[in-house]
Amino acid sequence: MSTPELRAQIIEAHQSRYATKSFDPTKKIAEEDWETIIESARLSPSSFGYEPWKFLLVNNQVIKDDLKGIAAGAVNSLNGASHFVIALARKNVTIESDHVRHIVEDVLGVDFAIDSPRSQYFDNFQKNNQQLTDERTLYDWASKQTYIAMANMMTTAALLGIDSCPIEGFNKSNVEKYLSEKGLVDLNEFGVSYMLGLGYRNEPITPKKRQSLDEILEVID
Ligand SMILES: Cc1cc2nc3c(=O)[nH]c(=O)nc-3n(C[C@H](O)[C@H](O)[C@H](O)COP(=O)(O)O)c2cc1C
Numbered sequence: 001m002s003t004p005e006l007r008a009q010i011i012e013a014h015q016s017r018y019a020t021k022s023f024d025p026t027k028k029i030a031e032e033d034w035e036t037i038i039e040s041a042r043l044s045p046s047s048f049g050y051e052p053w054k055f056l057l058v059n060n061q062v063i064k065d066d067l068k069g070i071a072a073g074a075v076n077s078l079n080g081a082s083h084f085v086i087a088l089a090r091k092n093v094t095i096e097s098d099h100v101r102h103i104v105e106d107v108l109g110v111d112f113a114i115d116s117p118r119s120q121y122f123d124n125f126q127k128n129n130q131q132l133t134d135e136r137t138l139y140d141w142a143s144k145q146t147y148i149a150m151a152n153m154m155t156t157a158a159l160l161g162i163d164s165c166p167i168e169g170f171n172k173s174n175v176e177k178y179l180s181e182k183g184l185v186d187l188n189e190f191g192v193s194y195m196l197g198l199g200y201r202n203e204p205i206t207p208k209k210r211q212s213l214d215e216i217l218e219v220i221d
Contacts, residue, residue: 017158023080052142073169077197
């Protein structure tokens with residue numbers, strides 16, 4: 001494919017991605033396509049490479065039905081999307097956490113020590129550069145990063161001709177309480193960041209309405 005063709009394909013994917021309000025429940029995403037979508041999430045960048053996320057793929061119909069009562073913004077997806085994802089953001093990702101030790105030792109393959117230059121640099125970054133000093137700010141920092149994976153999943157899906165709907169329309173506390181009671185989420189470790197429906201639309205695409213480039217881009221020479 002030539003570069004102009006590739007550019008056109010990328011823009012076409014972004015034009016065709018829209019927040020799908022009605023999915024065709026009879027159409028299922030091929031396994032290879034799903035694997036490509038979730039791989040784009042797995043490969044997403046994260047601060048220091050600490051991957052403060054986990055993704056639940058909800059296939060269970062009872063849980064989907066229960067969620068309809070506590071996640072109004074997800075009902076359209078729960079009714080017809082082929083795949084339904086709940087993204088979790090990890091809590092308290094600091095040099096004190098088992099998670100950071102795990103990533104450094106087992107994923108990055110580096111010795112971990114709290115007083116190592118890497119750990120101290122991270123600690124300084126969190127406390128002094130970004131003021132990530134309490135549970136809420138640390139959670140929000142992790143949650144922001146989960147949205148990078150969301151964007152990658154939606155774009156990957158769009159490139160594969162698959163529709164999606166990003167979802168924040170739910171009561172976070174209620175959904176967390178429900179998932180915790182079902183034993184699906186340990187709330188000491190994770191909070192619910194967003195949900196994402198993926199599948200095939202059975203409605204016309206909504207045309208894009210966006211600010212002009214002039215309004216959102218300022219070039220500083
Ligand atoms: C973070 C986020 C949360 C959203 N939450 C919902 C939601 O709960 N339910 C829904 O139907 N759409 C939701 N949307 C879709 C937006 O309304 C939609 O993306 C926006 O209006 C732009 O339209 P487009 O995506 O069709 O271009 C959400 C979008 C984002 C990015």
